[in-house]
Amino acid sequence: MNPKISQIISQKFTALLGLLIFFQAESILASQPEPSSEFRPMIAVSGGIATSKAGQSQLLSVPGDYTQYSYLANHQHYFQSIAGVFLGTQLPFNPSYPLSIGLSYYQPSTLTQKGTLLQGIDDLSSDLFNYRYRIKTRQLLAEIKLGKKMRHLQPYVSVGLGVAFNHADRYAVMVPPFLTFTPLFSAHRNHAFSYNLGAGMDLEINRHWLVGLGYRFSDFGKANLGQGYLDTALFPAVLSRSHVYLHQIIAQLTYLF
């Protein structure tokens, strides 16, 4: 894992832990109301904007081939939409700290990976070609959400663990016709461990309806293209992203039965 990303995750966990401790400390200091006695099934739909990097730089090489294939990812951030649904229940817990668990499904729009292939044996024989491919991903998580009631406002934190289903396809590289051969990769599907971390604010409209806005960080795990060919020969290396990270701003509408 990229050290910088690890640091970001570490910071997020620290912040999340701090929030949890804060809530716990306040609950200890405050008087303890009677716990709620009912489960309240709930359904929530969410949608928002997500952003991720356009790819991950890689250096591919093949034994016996003097050529270096350097895939230099475009480090721009791209925006896509994301939508999701949550089915679960609020637990009979401290009514001041609404706690809900359930299953959630999230699907961002297709991520386009772009970059430049630097292919050559050395500086005198290297050329640049633009490449691109798509990643389609979806997430299925067991999610837990803990809020704090402050009159009608409910700040919350959430965490989800589960699996992501990733599909990388439509690899294309812009090479002038009949100039040279470059590796061509096939489509590939895989699933990977996935998780969410989120925080935000819900607004209680009435006993049944909540509307909220929050931030979420997701890791969709590894996504990679399939088998490559250089002309007619198998190309043993594969173009991949070790982690597909998305930062999201999510709006959510929740109905409690």
Next chain:
Amino acid sequence: MKTCSTIRKNIAKLFTHKTIAFLFISFFLALFCSKTYALAYSITPKPGSPLPTQVMTGKTVKAFYVVTNNTRRFLPNGFVKYLPPSVTQVTSKNTYPRSCAKYFNLGPQKSCILELLVSGSVNAANPNPRHHLFVCASNAPACAGTNYPLNVRLKNNEIVVTSPYAYFTEFLGNTVQVCQVNGSGELVNCSTTGSGFSGPYSIAFNPSKSFAYITNRLADSVFRCKVNKTSGALTECVGTGSGFSSPAGIAIDSKGKFAFIANSTSQSVLRCAIDALTGDLSGCSPTGDTQFKGAQMITLNSTNTYAYVSLADPQLAANEVDRCEMTASTGVLNNCIPTGSGFNQPIGIALNTKNNVAYVANSDNNFSSISRCIIQPSTGDFNNCAITGAGYIFDEPLGIALNAANSFAYIANSNQGEIVLCKINPLNGELASCAPTGPSGLALPLGITLVDL
């Protein structure tokens, strides 16, 4: 490109090619340098050996490429992996030394000559990459293609499957028109082509008809245009060469090595070298041992032994055609002396393909006519010049051209804004049955050339 190559070399001295720093520097360097491709091998036509463009049925032609190891590494076991259909590599009894064997080893920046045998048509636009020339090595499986693909047409027996076109300039219209020539010699389907001209005067083609050259008399420039051999259109017209001063006539030798441009203002004839690949003109310098006062058109005979320059300027008392001896290998003109007689402000000069008859357009508005002269074979002199085409009233004729079969003559009848088509008597070269052809109302038609594409 040279600057970028130098910078690359200097940066390579600081980094090994496996460092990330080198990769990123090369990446940003490539972004700002011109868009050219490097590859492990560069494959370019051998200088002095233009790629063939046609082959007779049952015959073969050869193509020669220089294959260069473009890297800093020794590349063993290079080979030709793919070739177009009807093309094979010659690996024995080669024409040149240092020919590429079936498997060849090349040191850094070393090259060999790839000899190919073409026995049929080759389509450069074939969509199958495995029907194109690719050179590979066991350590360079990405291979390298060429920016100069073969494109060869099949000629059936002695019937030349070509399309005749006529090109003429409109000096006042700043346009060049292209017409198809039908079986009766008539100009049909005419349209303007190319762009950017300024007082276009004369037009000439290189032997392979891949480039056309147009003199822009009002812009002191010469345009080089690419020729679409399917439609006859001229495209990508750009200035080339230098040293022009009211350039008028232009002629290309039969080898496509030299271009000759008549400079009206500087009273000179420039000889320019022609780049075999790009068609660019360079090294333009005066040639000929005389001052070409009022230089107008220039014509070469088919064997490139004589050049003829028309001189017409009343203010300079210029009213003659000069014949120069030409050294084909160097393009140098010498021993330029007046030839023929009876001219009246001669402009256009056309020779038949047998080099025995010449036609001169006399543009004087009081004595507009076409002279027909007999060419003395041993000296190239014009003899027995006499008016021909009587019966048609020419009005300041300027350019004149003949078709390849020597059966038709085309005259730019400038004051009437028309092109006149005359039949040529095969026995004596006399012009007869002259009549306008093609579009009318032309804005001072001037230079005219016929080509088979």
